[in-house]
Amino acid sequence: MLKLFRFLRPYRAVIAFVMVLILLQSLSELYLPTIMADIVNIGVVDGNTAYIWKMGGFMLAVTLAGTAVSILASYHSSKISSAFGRIVRGKVFAHVEKFSLREFGEIGTASLITRTTNDINQVQQVLMMMLRMMVMAPMMCIGGIIMALYKDAELTVVLLVAMPVLAGAIWLVVSKGLPYFKVIQKKLDRLNLVLREGLTGIRVIRSFNRTEHEKTRFEEANRDLMDTAVKVNQIMAVMMPLMMLIMNFSTIAIVWFGGLRINDGAMLVGDLMAFISYAMQIMFSLLMFSMMFVMVPRASASAVRIGEVLALEPTIEDQPAARGGGSKMASGEVEFRDVSFSYPGAERPALSGLTFRAKPGEVTAIIGGTGSGKTSLLHLIPRFFDAASGTVLVGGRDVRSWTQEELRRNISLVPQKAVLFSGTVNANIRYGKDDASEEEIRRAAATAQALDFVEAMPEGFESELSQGGVNLSGGQKQRLSIARALVRRPLVYLFDDSFSALDYKTDAKLRGALKEETRDAAVLIVAQRVSTVMDADRIIVLDEGRIAGIGRHGELMEGCSVYREIVESQLSEEEIA
Template structure:
């Protein structure tokens, strides 16, 4: 958890102020029992009412001052912890944005959400306590012991027995609870994962009547978390009665032996009352520390998980000497057009036994349509994901305009690309906002033109507010085909050098598909277009078709050439088209 405290550097003066205020509050509370002892010894015993009023008024002033500094400490500690939480959340979010898909696969989306919300909240809450208690508890404990010694050294022997017993009790309970606090965070991750899958996949769950199965998964994960939480709370619940028992026995011992000391005239009544209060302050300071022992282990587990994210280096990094923005690489090569070259590319997913793609070599030229087709799991989408460097290849090279993609910054590289993913993703906001996502400064005219080419204008204008119509979370108020067309419009408004369509026409009817491809042909004459498709009809007219089979290229050519030379392609065509259509 200490590693996270580097985010407190901007607040170091605020932390120092809180500690100073807490110190003043502690001094005020330590001074009050001595004033009370003076009132009893010098005022009540002698009947000096003037002294009682004078010292009593002074006690009220000390109490008021202690209250004011306590309010100030609470206010500033709350502000500092809130600012700390904001900064850590911002850092985690910006760091996660730099992750490649490999890091997302490793940590998991549900876990990242938990770490950015629940875990940071845990640390933030403990920080407030630490700023207050890490000064007050030791100050009250040590100060109380000193003041108790000043009242009667022999009576302090009671505390010599009580304090170690109390400390040992706290340590034993905390030792039992610490592993369980760590387990709670992992079980919370599991619950979030099950909940997220249940909510995002509700259509599939209902369509297959698997509601009871998903409810069972949730109940099991929820019960697991509940049982662990109950167990840890039962352990921590023992702490308070044990501490009260020790404190009460300590009070009895102090009063018993203190009474003997008074009867022997070694101690005054006021001093015994003050001693008892100091003993309670010492005990309560240990109680405050025990509260930290309850929360710190869980916060510590959360801090470790947050640090794991922050210390997770992105596998994909920008080069030390990137391609220049002027359009020339460091060695003088000109960067222009949109030529994509794969040169003997091999790539394996982390932990996979076999490469996803192997020995891939081809070239996609500007003004041409390059299509990729193959069976399920043949590596089509993998090739698309390698071009914008969502993953880095194991061997070979991918070049854009003669420059290896690893020599561009990720921003430069992706500025050249307009990607339409396999699963159309829309964001909450208007239709215009979603299309403008591809180009922030796009004009209304550019948005409309992109929608026209994507064959989306008709259904957009049919909506109540046209381009100002709101898209619901996840795009649930539009159909699959409408989502795809809006995703295509988002890529078109960008006007990139390279268009990547990852099975982006699968939800379109044949008529819309044909119109869209024809419009794309006219729009993308200066750009390279790479299309991944399952339907042969979508890619028959492509300038170049790449046939994949189990991660390797089975054939390259146009439709006619492949029909004559590639058996895998002929099998795909014959499975989809009738003999008349093939002819």
């Protein structure tokens, strides 16, 4: 957790100011019992009403001053902790943005959400408590002991017995509850995962009548979290009554032995009252420590989880030579030279020995069975992953020699699953190019065969889309995703099975319109349908991660058995002929 506190450096002056305020508050609270003792010993015992009013007024002034500095300290500590939360959330989000798909898979999306929200909140709350208590608790404890010794050194023996007993009780309870705090955060991850799957997959859940099954899954995860939370709270709940018991027995002992000393004339009544107040302040300072012991372990577990995210270095990084270069990409030629790639922990490579070239002005189609490595191939081009061996070149240079920003600025990817964001149609298309004009947006929509249905919407291009575009059909979402890619006008277009939700007529019209728009760029199309790839300038057939054939449709029908099997499984003999 201390590593995270390095983000507090901009607020060092404010933190010092808060420490001073809390110091003043502690001093005022330590001074009050002494004033009360004087009021009793001098004012009450001697019947000096004027002295009582005088010291009572002074006592009220000290209380008001202590209250004022306490409010100021609370305000600034809240401000500091909130700013800390904002900074850490920003740092985590910015760091996660650099992750490759490998890091996302390693930690998990649900866990990343929990760490960025709940875990940071835990640390933020403890920081606010520490700012208030890390000065006050030791001040009240040490100051209370000094003042108690000043009032009556012999009676302090009671505190010397009570304090170790109290500290031991706190340690015993906290040590029992500590292991559960990390478990709670993991089970919260699991609950978030189940909840996220249930919400994002609601259509599939309902279509298969699995609502009750998902309710059961959620109930199990929810109950598991609840049982762990109840268990740790049961352990921690023992602390308060145990502490109050020890404090009350200590008070009884102080009153008993203090009464004997008053009877012997060795102590005044006011001093005994002040001594009891100081004893309570000492005990309550230990109570503050115990509260920190309850919250700090959970926050420490959260801080470790946040630290794991910040410490995880992205596997895809710009090389120093790439960061120093300022050259721009001249052409969109894509070339694979003996490229192989494996996913972490996989038994066999996803891609092996791929060698081919996709030239500008040509359409290169990639086809193959499920799991043949088509999407993996595309992901190597914008450096979502790096090849294990061989070289991927874009614009005549190894993709690793470009900065990721420059490389991806010249690439437009339309993924398998169309991803749209909440906002207007206009904003979603403009996501591909911030400064796109209205004319460019309309042209991209027209090329993507989206203009008709967009103009038919109530507010046209200003119509609002729900999160994920759930108020659109699958084909409409794909066409808007394609329009977003087109408006960018890059040097390389990557279409990852992006026409699967389109009917054959729209598919054909779209591919015809694309030829005109992409005549200066390299176009790579991953497809399952033979009709989508038949007219391509070059077809690459993948089979279990290897190239089974490269050529045009007619050439592959004659020389590639894998391609012929795919064609025969989709087209009739008349269509093949």
